[in-house]
Amino acid sequence: MSARNSTAAYEALKERFQRLSALGGAQAVLHWDRATMMPEGGATARAEQQAILSLIAHETLTAPETAELLANASEAAEALSDWDRANLGEMARVHAHATATPADLVTRLSRQKSETEMIWRKARAANDFASLAPALDKLIALTREQASAKADALGLDPYDALLDSYDPGRRAADVDVLFADLESFLPALLGEVMEHQRQAEQALPIEGPFPVELQERIGREVMGLMGFDFAHGRLDVSHHPFTGGVPDDSRITTRYDERDFTESLMATIHETGHSLYERGLPKEWRTQPVGRARGMTIHESQSLLFEMQAGRTEPFIAFLAPRLKQAFGGEGQAWEPANILRHYRRVAPGFIRVQADEVTYPLHVMLRYRLERAMIAGELKAADLPAAWNEGMKERLGIVPPDDDRGCMQDIHWPAGSFGYFPTYTLGALAAAQIFAAAKEAVPGIEGALGRGDFRPLTSFVREKVHGQGSRLTPDGIIEEATGKPLGTAAFKAHIEARYLGK
Structure with a gap:
């Protein structure tokens, strides 16, 4: 084929993927709508809409013409720019x-995901796992079917085939090495941190209530400081905080507890980190595969960079404390920065992953990783999940959830069909620590700026080193270029020791 025809094939592919990008954006907004404001009676209709959109996208992507265009365009690969070659x-x-x-599996999976998620919402509210188990078993079976089909086609282990969808190029063997390294020091480090905190000054209680409207006001203020563009996004409420939409239409959700403002604020910061990443993707490539976010390890590194690394620094809490005190009408020592910092840095085993401190958080994730691998391998059925979950919590954190609402039903991921996602949370935490350390070394004034409520030096660093890379490199390639080192546990360990033990 001539170079001209090969180039034309590549341009035709770009047009095709631009249409697919628009379909994906529509699906993302429909999902946000279902999670935040859709009436219960609309669930079936919405599930059907999403199933049809999934089928249309799948048929467009898998059409014989797409394979022909890919084959023809590959002949022009050497003549393409670096970005175009990566895009191809x-x-x-x-x-x-x-x-x-x-195609039929795509449709069945989409419908089952929607059905199971809606059942989960009711089951969790009623603390009724038995009502969720049959639908979850169906979804696990369909996911195993998909994993097996992908494994055969891609030459991967079934779980690796699912993991690759969330973290391209990542394999369970890679995760196992990093998690084994974490497990070699984290339990002992947790004990050391807790003993250190027992001997330190204890946090004074911060008395509520904290009205939702005031929590939202503070959250929006911090979002603005972080650079969130409200002309291209919005903040709403859902059962489980998440970020959706597209770079120019970002949808963030959080949840509120009038007894405790701390969780909501950090959840809002976390989700804003996700949104900033999407917003910072290279504009000229946003409708193309190379312009998308580079998997969930990188995505989670950006949310945790802002929530855990920057959001809990002493300078930022010192900046935030008087604003919290004024907003909620607080009085006394409990509202001093040092006391608020103690609340945000309190380390203790707990039942809920999204409320976990950064020391215990990886233990939550490693449990879920073990369980979902067992489900995909066919070694664990839904009915046996609560017992396996409780046993794992006792083994790793020394506590047993009193009910399934605070146990195996707390997360939306499995009911929504997201198997292979969980390890990226801890991989993202490792990457966040590594990136923040590199950012502080490259831009010495970052923490001082955070003390003024100025996120721009940090954001500028990740805009260049992470966001602007899109999917040009592998996830590990982005991390290594940004930090000078491959992904590892050393920066995370050093961060925990410095923050919690003063080492």
Whole structure:
């Protein structure tokens, strides 16, 4: 084929993927709508709409013409720019994943995900796992079917095939090495941190109530400081905080507890970190695969960079404390920065992952990783999940949830069909520590700026080193270019020791 025809094939592919990008954006907004404001009676209709959109996108991506265009365009690869060559590679990767899943399975999976998620919402509210188990078993079976189909087509282990969708190029063997390294020091480090806190000055209680409207006001103020563009996004409420939409239409949700403002504020900061990443993706490539976010390890690194690394620094809490005191009408020593910092740095085993401190958080994730691998391997059925969960919590954190609402039903991921996602939370935490350390070394004034409520030096660093890279590199390639080192546990360990033990 001539170079001209090969280039034309690549341009035709770009047009096709631009249409797919628009379909994906529509699906994201429909999901946000379902989670925040859709009436209960609309669930079935919305599930059908999403299933049809999934099928249309799948048929477009897997059409014979797409394979022909990819084959023809590959002949022009050497003549393309670095970004175009990376884009073509991403097109081929996305196409390989899509063609591995039969169209009828795409539809069945989409409908079952919607049905199971809606059942989960009711089951969790009623603390009734038995009502969720049958639907979850169906979803696990369909996910195993998809994993098996992808494994055969991609030459991967079934769990690796699912993991690759969330963290391209990552394999369970890589995760196992990093998690084994964490497990070699984290339990002992947790004990050391807790003993250190027992001997230190204890946090004074901060008395509520904290009205939702005031919590929202503070959250919006901090979002603005972080650079969130309200002309291109919004903040709402859902059962489980999440970020959706597209770079130019970002949808953030959080949840509120009038007895405690701390969780909501940090959840809002966390989700804003996700949104800033999406907003910072290279504009000229946003409708193309190479312009998308580079998987969930990188995504979670950005949310945790702002929530855990920057949001809990002493300078930022010193900046935030008087604003919290004024907003809630607080009085006394409990509202002093040092006391608020103690609340935000309190380390103790707890039942809820999203409320966990950064020391115990990886233990939550490693449990979920072990359990979902067992489910995908066919070694664990839904009915046996509560017992396995409780046993794992006792083993890793020394506590047993009193009910399934605070146990295996607390997360939306499995009812929504997101198997292979969980390890990226801890991989993201490792990356966040590594990136923040590199940022502080490259831009010495970052922490001082945070003390003034100025996130711009930090944001500028990640805009260049992470956000602007899109999917041009592998996740580990982005981390290594940003920090000078491959992903590891050393920066995370050093961060925990410095923050909680003063080492």
